[in-house]
Amino acid sequence: xxxxxxxxAGYIGSHCVRQLIAAGHEPVVLDNLVxxxxxxxxxxxxxxxxxxxxxxxLERIFAAEKPEAVMHFAAFAYVGESVVLPxxxxxxxxxxxxxxxxxxxxxxxxxxxxxxxxATYGVPEKMPITEDLPQKPINPYGQTxxxxxxxxxxxxxxxxxxxxxxRYFNAAGAAEDGSIGEDHEPESHLIPLAIGAAQxxxxxxxxxxxxxxxxxxxxxxxxxHVDDLSRAHIAAFKLLETPGAQHFYNLGTGTPTSVLEVIxxxxxxxxxxxxxxxxxxxxxxxxxxxxxxxxxxxxxxxTPKFQTIEPIVATAWRWHQAKPKxxxxxxx
Ligand code: UDP
Numbered sequence: 001x002x003x004x005x006x007x008x009a010g011y012i013g014s015h016c017v018r019q020l021i022a023a024g025h026e027p028v029v030l031d032n033l034v035x036x037x038x039x040x041x042x043x044x045x046x047x048x049x050x051x052x053x054x055x056x057x058l059e060r061i062f063a064a065e066k067p068e069a070v071m072h073f074a075a076f077a078y079v080g081e082s083v084v085l086p087x088x089x090x091x092x093x094x095x096x097x098x099x100x101x102x103x104x105x106x107x108x109x110x111x112x113x114x115x116x117x118x119a120t121y122g123v124p125e126k127m128p129i130t131e132d133l134p135q136k137p138i139n140p141y142g143q144t145x146x147x148x149x150x151x152x153x154x155x156x157x158x159x160x161x162x163x164x165x166x167r168y169f170n171a172a173g174a175a176e177d178g179s180i181g182e183d184h185e186p187e188s189h190l191i192p193l194a195i196g197a198a199q200x201x202x203x204x205x206x207x208x209x210x211x212x213x214x215x216x217x218x219x220x221x222x223x224x225h226v227d228d229l230s231r232a233h234i235a236a237f238k239l240l241e242t243p244g245a246q247h248f249y250n251l252g253t254g255t256p257t258s259v260l261e262v263i264x265x266x267x268x269x270x271x272x273x274x275x276x277x278x279x280x281x282x283x284x285x286x287x288x289x290x291x292x293x294x295x296x297x298x299x300x301x302x303t304p305k306f307q308t309i310e311p312i313v314a315t316a317w318r319w320h321q322a323k324p325k326x327x328x329x330x331x332x
Contacts, residue, residue: 008041012229058103112164116248228302253291
């Protein structure tokens, strides 16, 4: 299939582009390069530097490319920033998706794969998290993703749009060949910050809270490899053949891993010490978040290849060691 990948120069999108090619599909990338990297998109893939809020740019791109499906990864994802600048998130994550859907439907494109998040659950009442738990986001980032899910639910019966919405847990790791990986600026994620602290390229890691009701007092998260996430997206295509189909899936390994266990994994893989100190809790961090991904396993035959933290960190470490100079040049 010819697939338009919105946000295909970003972390998860760029990994999915490579997997689409490997699976015999034809990706075309659209990205505004605010956070994405031009160098993360293979030279053989057609690239459009455009913003999803720009309806006339979308009109041109859909008319020229005639995609059969859209995968949508383009979003802002800084939870703290979303609390301070909610309109930035409503514009970029909600309004931009609305504009993208309008362009799709106008051009008869009815297949949509959406990046949602476990942040739509807020502080869940039980663990592991199943898809049917109430969704009560505690920040505008999670709210904008939930608002898109609700918009999709309304569109499917009204227009015949078929979609899969994937609620990611903690995306982690890098391509196994070390060619692309996680490179946010600013960086707020645990694994790249711990690796940077070990390498001496970033300050000592702050461990946000050691008094949580968890086995070692630090937060538990479900780290899932970015290539495993991508595989689920491609597996979803077969479900989108049915007009009006609606699917929601958690994507996680189901393995809870603490902040201290992540640090230990970085030390083991790198052979270096991670300089770290305990710091106060970060506002808005639930003590534990991990998935019950049985539904994705059952319906998509999706089993993550990476089940534990150490091999995931090993791919991230390889990427950070090999990271090409100039990768961060946004408009390169
Ligand atoms: N964390 C930490 N120090 C950091 C960054 C993150 O202790 O510098 C913790 C954070 O409190 C959370 C876990 O690491 O429990 C994962 O955080 P991250 O920002 O990577 O992802 P999130 O769970 O917020 O999506």
